[in-house]
Amino acid sequence: MIKQSTIAAGVIVSMLLCGGTGQAAEKSAKESVQKPPAKERVQQGASSASATAAAARAFEKVSKELYPKAKQEGNLIIYSVWDVEHLRVITDAFMKRYPGIKATYWQARNPEIVTRVLTEFQGGQASVDIVLSDNAPPVIRAAGAVMPYETVQKAVLHIHDPTMPVVSLQIQALAYNTKKMKPADLPKTWEDVANPKYKGLVALDDPMRAGPLSSMLAGLRDQWKDETRFNNFVKGLKALNVPVHKSTSAMFRLVISGEYSICMPALLHDVMEEKEKHTPIDYVKTASPVVFPRMAAIYAKAPDVNAAKLFAEWAISTEGQKVIDSVGRESSRNDFKSKTSIEHAFPKGTKPIPVTDKAFLEDPKTWLDSHVKPIFE
Amino acid sequence: MATTSLSSLKLVYRQGTIVPLVTSAVAGGAIITPVVIVLLRSLTTGKLGASVGFTLSNYLRVFGDRDIMPMLTNSVVYAAGAAALGTGIGAVLAWIVARTNTPGKALVELMPLYPILMPPVMKNIAWILLLAPRSGILNNMLQQFFGIQAQVFNAFSMAGMIWVFGLACVPLGYLFLLPVFLSFDPSLEESAYIAGSKPIHTMLHITFPLAVPAFLSAFILNFLRGLRSFETPVLQGTPGNIQVFVSRVYDSMAMEFNSGLATAYSIVLVVLSVITLLIYVRATRFSERYATITGKGYRVKVIDIGAWKYLTFVGVFLYFLAGILVPFAVLIVVSMIPYFDYDTFMQFPSNLVLTNYHTVLHHPSFVTGLYNSIVLSVILALVTVLAGIVMAFTIHRTRAYGTKIFEFIGTLPLAFPPLVLSVGLVIVFLGTPLYNSLWALGIALFVAYFPYAFRNASGSIINIHKELDEAAWVHGAKWRHVFFKITLPILKPSVGGALFYIFIEALRNVDVAVLLTSPGHEYGPVTLFDYFRVGQWAEAAAGGVIYLVILIVAVSVAKFAFKMKFSL
Numbered sequence: 001m002i003k004q005s006t007i008a009a010g011v012i013v014s015m016l017l018c019g020g021t022g023q024a025a026e027k028s029a030k031e032s033v034q035k036p037p038a039k040e041r042v043q044q045g046a047s048s049a050s051a052t053a054a055a056a057r058a059f060e061k062v063s064k065e066l067y068p069k070a071k072q073e074g075n076l077i078i079y080s081v082w083d084v085e086h087l088r089v090i091t092d093a094f095m096k097r098y099p100g101i102k103a104t105y106w107q108a109r110n111p112e113i114v115t116r117v118l119t120e121f122q123g124g125q126a127s128v129d130i131v132l133s134d135n136a137p138p139v140i141r142a143a144g145a146v147m148p149y150e151t152v153q154k155a156v157l158h159i160h161d162p163t164m165p166v167v168s169l170q171i172q173a174l175a176y177n178t179k180k181m182k183p184a185d186l187p188k189t190w191e192d193v194a195n196p197k198y199k200g201l202v203a204l205d206d207p208m209r210a211g212p213l214s215s216m217l218a219g220l221r222d223q224w225k226d227e228t229r230f231n232n233f234v235k236g237l238k239a240l241n242v243p244v245h246k247s248t249s250a251m252f253r254l255v256i257s258g259e260y261s262i263c264m265p266a267l268l269h270d271v272m273e274e275k276e277k278h279t280p281i282d283y284v285k286t287a288s289p290v291v292f293p294r295m296a297a298i299y300a301k302a303p304d305v306n307a308a309k310l311f312a313e314w315a316i317s318t319e320g321q322k323v324i325d326s327v328g329r330e331s332s333r334n335d336f337k338s339k340t341s342i343e344h345a346f347p348k349g350t351k352p353i354p355v356t357d358k359a360f361l362e363d364p365k366t367w368l369d370s371h372v373k374p375i376f377e
Numbered sequence: 378m379a380t381t382s383l384s385s386l387k388l389v390y391r392q393g394t395i396v397p398l399v400t401s402a403v404a405g406g407a408i409i410t411p412v413v414i415v416l417l418r419s420l421t422t423g424k425l426g427a428s429v430g431f432t433l434s435n436y437l438r439v440f441g442d443r444d445i446m447p448m449l450t451n452s453v454v455y456a457a458g459a460a461a462l463g464t465g466i467g468a469v470l471a472w473i474v475a476r477t478n479t480p481g482k483a484l485v486e487l488m489p490l491y492p493i494l495m496p497p498v499m500k501n502i503a504w505i506l507l508l509a510p511r512s513g514i515l516n517n518m519l520q521q522f523f524g525i526q527a528q529v530f531n532a533f534s535m536a537g538m539i540w541v542f543g544l545a546c547v548p549l550g551y552l553f554l555l556p557v558f559l560s561f562d563p564s565l566e567e568s569a570y571i572a573g574s575k576p577i578h579t580m581l582h583i584t585f586p587l588a589v590p591a592f593l594s595a596f597i598l599n600f601l602r603g604l605r606s607f608e609t610p611v612l613q614g615t616p617g618n619i620q621v622f623v624s625r626v627y628d629s630m631a632m633e634f635n636s637g638l639a640t641a642y643s644i645v646l647v648v649l650s651v652i653t654l655l656i657y658v659r660a661t662r663f664s665e666r667y668a669t670i671t672g673k674g675y676r677v678k679v680i681d682i683g684a685w686k687y688l689t690f691v692g693v694f695l696y697f698l699a700g701i702l703v704p705f706a707v708l709i710v711v712s713m714i715p716y717f718d719y720d721t722f723m724q725f726p727s728n729l730v731l732t733n734y735h736t737v738l739h740h741p742s743f744v745t746g747l748y749n750s751i752v753l754s755v756i757l758a759l760v761t762v763l764a765g766i767v768m769a770f771t772i773h774r775t776r777a778y779g780t781k782i783f784e785f786i787g788t789l790p791l792a793f794p795p796l797v798l799s800v801g802l803v804i805v806f807l808g809t810p811l812y813n814s815l816w817a818l819g820i821a822l823f824v825a826y827f828p829y830a831f832r833n834a835s836g837s838i839i840n841i842h843k844e845l846d847e848a849a850w851v852h853g854a855k856w857r858h859v860f861f862k863i864t865l866p867i868l869k870p871s872v873g874g875a876l877f878y879i880f881i882e883a884l885r886n887v888d889v890a891v892l893l894t895s896p897g898h899e900y901g902p903v904t905l906f907d908y909f910r911v912g913q914w915a916e917a918a919a920g921g922v923i924y925l926v927i928l929i930v931a932v933s934v935a936k937f938a939f940k941m942k943f944s945l
Contacts, residue, residue, distance in 0.1 A: 077896050088741040104896035111631035115800055116892055118634065123807035139634055179718070206615065210632045243533070243618045246611045253914050254616070257512040258718045279716040365632040 051155040052318075052335045058152035059317045066313070069306035071100040076307040078105040079113050080132035086327040087132075093323040094314060101307050110135040117299065121145040126301045129308035134170050135210070137297035138361035147298040149309055153316045156333045158342070159354055164295040167315035169330045171340065171352075172212055172290035173283035175266035177255050188286045190216065193264050194236025203251045203260035204237065206244035207372050210364035212265050216290045217372060218360035219353040234375040237264075256281055265290065269328045269340055285346055292355045293332070397856055398780075401771040404764045405786040408824050411801030412789055418800070419640035435641035445622060449645070452622040455538055455610070456603025462543030464596045466696060467550020468588065472580065475558035477682050479689045488693050489551050492700030493878070494928040496885045497545035498608050499921045502914055503704030504541045505612060506717060508532035514707070517719040533617030542609045544700055546599040549829075552878050553595035556837055556871035557588045563678040576680050587840075593657050594836030598829060600653060601791040604646055607888075622646070626794050636800045643793050650792035654785060705925065712918035733919035737908075740920075747927075753815060754883040757822050758876045764823075765830025765875070769838045770864055774846055775856070787831035790824050795888030798825065803892050813895035825889040826879045833878075837871040838864065881928070 070076075076094070080087055084107050091103035106128075108116070113136045120127045121143065131137050131146075140146055141163060148163035159166050174193070176186060180201075187193045193202060205213035221230045245251035252270055255263040256279055266281075268289065274281045296312040298305065314320045321331045330340040337344060342352055360367040419435050439445070470489045479485050507514050510528040519525040531537055565587065569579040585592075610621040622645065629639035682689065710725045711717050712733050721728060768787050772780045790798055802821045806812040811820070845867075846859045854862075865872070908917035 084741055085736075085739075106894065106896045108891050111627075111634065112796070112891055114634045115630065115636065115796070116803065119800060119803050120807065123804070125807055125812070127813070209628070243616045246615045246624070249913070250612055253717070254509070254512070256716055256718065257506070257509065259509050259512040274716065277715050280718070365628075368632075 048156075048335055055153040055156045056318065059313055062152050062313050063310065063317075066306050066310040067098055070098065070304065070310045073304040073307050074100065074102060075304050076101055076103040076130065076311055077128045077304070078103065078130045078132050078311075079117060079128045080105055080107055080130075081110055081113060081134065081136065082107065082132060082329070083327075086329065089327050090315075090320075090323055093320075094311060097314065097319070098310065101310075103311070114139050117145060118143050121300065124301070126303040128299045129302040129304045130311055131297045131299060132167070132294070133297075134292055134294045135361075135364075137164050137295040138358075139363075140297060140299075142362035145300045147300045147302060147305070149298050149312065151313060151316055153313065153333075156335050157316070158291065158332055158334050158352070159293045159356065161293060161295065164297040165312040165316055166293040166332045167296045167312065167320070168294040168324050168332050170212075170292040170294055171268035171330050171342070171345075172216055172265040172292070173268045173271050173345075174287040175252070175255065175263040175271050175281055175283045177258055177261050178280040178282050180258055180261035186284055187262070188284065190220065190265075190287050190290075191233055191236075193262065194233055194240065196236075196239065198262060199240050200242065201261040202240055202242050202264050203255050203262065204240065204242050204244050204264050205248050205251060206246050207234070207237065207376055208244075208368055209246055210368065211246075212248050212267070212290075212292075214364060214368055214372070215292050215355045215360070216265055216353070218357045218364075218367065219290050219292075219355040221371060222355075222357045223353050230371075231375055234372060238376050268345060269330060272340055272345070273328055285350075288350055289342055289346055289352045290355060291342075291352045294329070397767045397771045397775060397860065398777055400764065401768040401780070401783050404768055404827065405783055407820060408786055408790055408827060411798060411805050411824060412793065413801075414804050415636065415640045415643075415793065415797055415801040418637045419644065421637050435635075435638045436644070438638065439641045439645065442625070445625060445642075445645070448620050448622040448625065451535070451614075451619055452604055453649075455535060455542070455614075455619075455621060456600050456606075458535075458539040459542035459546050459603045460596050460599035462539060463546020463599050464550035464553075464592060466543070467547045467552075467595065468554045468585070468592055470547070470551050470693060470696060471554035471558050472584065473689045473693055475555055476580075476584070476678075476680050477686060477689055478679050479682075479686045479693065481690060485690065485693050488697040489547075489700075490932065491929060492544070492697065493548035493552075493881060494925055494932065495701050495705065496921065496924075497542070499708060499918075499925075500544055500704050501541055501608055501612050502917065503707045503711075504537070504544075505532045506707055506711065506722075507703070508537055512719060514719060514722060531617070532613055533619075534613075535617075535619055537617070538609050538613045538619065541613065542603060542606060546602070547696070547700060548878065549599055550592075550595045552874035553591045553833055553836055553871075554588055556868075556874060557591045557840055558584070560840065560867065566678065566680075576682050577685075580680075590839045591836035594832045597653050597657055597788075598791065598832050601646075601650055601788075601828075604649060605791070605794045607794070623794055626797065630796055636797065639794070639797050643797050646794075647789070647792040650788065651785065654788055705922075708918040709922055712915060712922050714915075717914070733915045734923070736916050737920045737923060749815065750884050753819055753822070754880045757819055757826070757883050758880040761823050761826050761830045761879055762834075762872055762875045765827060765832075766834040766838075766865065766868060766872070767860070768831050769834035770860055772835065773838050774843070774859065774864065784835070787835075788828045791828045795825065796892075799889050799892040802889075806893075818890055818893040821889050821893045822883050822886060825886070826883060829879055829882070830875050833871055833875040834868065837868050841867050884928075885924075 076091075078087065078091070082090075084105075087105045087107060091105060095101060095103050110133060113131060113133055117128065117131060117136070117140050121140075131140060137146065146164060149165065150162045151157075151160075151165040154160045154162075157166055158169060174187065174190060187195065187198065192198075205211050207213045207217060217230075217234065220233065224230055245254075248265075248267070249270070251260075252263055252266050254260055255266070256274065266283065268283070271281055271283050296308075296315055298308045298312065302308050315324065316332065318333075318336065321333055321336050325331055325336070325338045325340070328340065331338055339345065342350065355361070357367070420431050420433070421435075467489075473479050474486055474489060505513075508516075508530040510516060510531050510533070513530060513532065515530050516528050519529055532541070566579050566583055569583050574582070605623050605626075607623055607627060610619070610624065613619075614621055615624075622642075626639045626642045626646075629635050629642055710722060713729050713731065714721050714725055715728060715730055765787070768783050771777070772783050793801075799821060802817070802824065803812075806817045806820075811817045841864065845863050846854075849859045849863060908914075908920050
């Protein structure tokens with residue numbers, strides 16, 4: 001069983017710390033927490049180029065060590081919430097890079113992944129190597145079903161977890177229908193959405209269902225460290241008196257169709273994909289992105305441990321990130337530039353809102369019952 | 378008691394009914410094992426993965442939950458409304474097709490059949506696009522062409538939910554009632570005509586009352602499906618602030634990962650199911666009263682309904698329109714436009730794109746998954762239907778003691794939401810060679826669809842008068858003679874319908890199959906219908922159109938080239 005205190009102490013959040021100017025920076029600063037310790041900032045700011053080179057060297061070294069052992073194992077089994085098309089592209093690239101390892105996958109939603117993994121864990125089944133997902137790994141870890149593994153490339157990650165390599169980020173954006181909203185009328189921050197003037201226009205994700213809005217609330221509370229501000233925000237959302245949705249993706253479709261004007265929240269990669277199709281959808285760049293780690297957690301009874309570690313390291317490497325980016329998923333590295341990277345998608349100096357509250361990640365229901373339910377329901 | 382059991386055993390031995398008894402027990406065992414496992418889990422503490430001890434805390438929490446009553450009320454209204462609408466329309470359609478001289482016979486026979494092929498979730502999405510208050514096609518059309526500003530239609534209302542799920546309930550009603558109307562002893566109606574009764578009066582007072590067992594069977598199934606259905610409440614209910622009970626079950630799984638609590642919540646559904654079944658058993662306790670197939674020879678009479686026949690044609694056509702034509706047309710357009718909003722929809726076909734079809738056809742699992750699912754669904758339909766008939770035969774035709782218990786066992790899986798049931802199944806297979814194989818998936822689907830086969834057979838078998846097999850028993854026939862020479866041939870129309878229905882349902886199952894599929898063993902619907910689940914509606918529509926075209930071609934070829942009947 002993993003010691004919870006070790007995990008809590010080990011979760012380090014390394015954010016983009018370039019100083020911002022103008023309105024964007026001002027708004028971001030409003031939403032951000034206090035800055036991390038100066039020592040950490042200076043180290044990161046000055047070492048990004050050297051950190052990239054060091055990470056590349058570390059990856060080459062660990063890759064050479066793990067590959068022969070992984071090849072001997074011969075297999076890699078992944079359970080994931082990601083689209084099958086994405087998994088196919090990623091596993092094909094991995095198998096091409098490391099011949100002799102056959103990668104297979106099973107795709108399902110988070111509750112199904114957690115249920116299956118924990119049932120197999122209880123039954124002593126050596127069934128899977130990697131759980132590639134967002135919400136599922138922390139819950140699985142809390143049950144003791146994750147083998148802790150710290151990536152050798154941690155220096156280049158936006159969010160680093162010492163027990164589960166973060167291979168991508170889920171980035172939330174404040175999306176809106178461009179046919180329905182004029183730029184001047186848009187909310188500028190997440191907090192603005194709770195303004196009564198948006199009543200009837202907002203499609204609101206159910207904050208009590210442990211979905212994206214719940215994650216956002218956990219991130220904001222953690223960042224604000226201001227209970228009154230947090231409570232007012234939740235009260236404001238409640239006062240909008242709009243129906244809540246249990247499916248973020250269906251809600252996003254309804255915003256595109258014009259049923260609603262503002263999507264609270266949408267996922268950045270969905271927005272980018274729709275923008276490329278010239279769908280009437282855009283996002284508010286001044287609302288800081290909420291970032292949730294997508295992890296490659298190694299199962300405690302993994303039959304192919306070395307293959308699992310190799311996959312996690314490869315996925316974080318520049319090479320792996322290019323493949324992940326090619327399917328439209330956001331990079332977890334702070335030195336990787338793409339259309340969905342925070343530096344590209346948001347104004348310079350934007351400070352993301354990371355979701356790293358252990359209590360929320362490992363037991364969302366209890367967290368929501370204590371912090372949101374008394375206000376929202 | 379002991380004497381009864383002994384004489385019962387002697388009879389079982391004499392008639393050779395040990396075979397159907399053992400078959401029913403095996404089928405019942407397959408069903409009851411995962412059910413018992415999930416029930417035991419409801420008596421354990423902690424979440425999955427944690428060490429467990431026995432407790433009643435899950436039940437205390439369920440019965441202390443003050444929010445469940447309003448949710449339960451919504452669930453019952455929604456499920457009963459949709460079941461009544463769907464089964465009612467299905468029954469009327471079956472009567473029109475089987476018993477009236479409605480013009481365009483070939484067309485009338487086909488029109489109620491094709492909507493069955495459209496998966497319910499496709500209907501959900503199509504009807505949301507049609508009936509959404511602000512962006513819906515119908516409200517916008519009323520505004521554009523008639524200047525009506527009011528939002529007349531609302532997909533996100535109880536009425537909208539009942540309408541859409543009710544349409545999804547029609548096929549069961551139709552397939553259950555059709556064999557009954559096709560195998561009707563006309564002497565009962567003829568007596569009414571001789572007494573001066575008019576056709577409509579005869580239909581209401583003679584024909585429909587005799588179809589009560591089959592109607593109730595279909596209604597119960599649809600009602601239970603409604604109680605545990607999740608897609609319509611999620612897609613249409615939550616945006617309208619309508620919460621249903623089953624969302625508590627799913628929240629327990631999705632947020633707390635507590636299958637014990639989810640099962641404890643499911644117990645409320647089990648209790649409701651048992652009450653519903655008790656009502657059914659009580660309503661059909663004098664089953665001889667409903668026996669319309671007797672030892673006398675006869676030919677089903679087609680009733681001349683006069684000028685009403687044009688109205689019945691219009692009725693069937695309207696159902697065809699609402700059941701498949703309109704939603705299918707919407708999906709075809711949505712699959713070929715860059716994105717959906719009313720303006721873009723109305724610009725079709727000038728903005729036609731085929732990228733969604735390209736995406737779907739290049740889906741990594743499309744071909745292998747479809748192949749696996751077709752093979753598995755064919756085998757599954759055959760095995761499940763046969764087992765369902767054997768169990769119904771065991772209950773209603775053998776005199777073995779205690780067989781009524783199968784009435785509950787056979788329907789039990791319907792009371793459990795699929796995700797809860799599949800957890801039990803995963804535990805059953807865990808550590809056995811069956812785990813992670815297509816066999817496990819097949820058995821899981823058998824458990825999930827057995828109630829449909831069983832209730833269909835049960836409703837139909839009641840309509841066969843016991844005098845037919847009693848004559849055979851008297852002449853010393855063994856069970857196999859009675860079953861294969863009398864019961865099965867008479868049940869042929871309903872067998873076709875049940876085979877067809879279970880094949881179609883299994884082919885598109887996601888909820889039960891998802892936990893039982895495994896790396897390297899793809900199952901078509903799980904991946905294809907995942908487009909719906911992740912909200913890629915355009916790709917989902919394209920996938921749905923391809924899927925539907927394959928099925929329509931298959932059914933049409935089967936009907937016209939191979940003269941297959943599908944209950945018709």
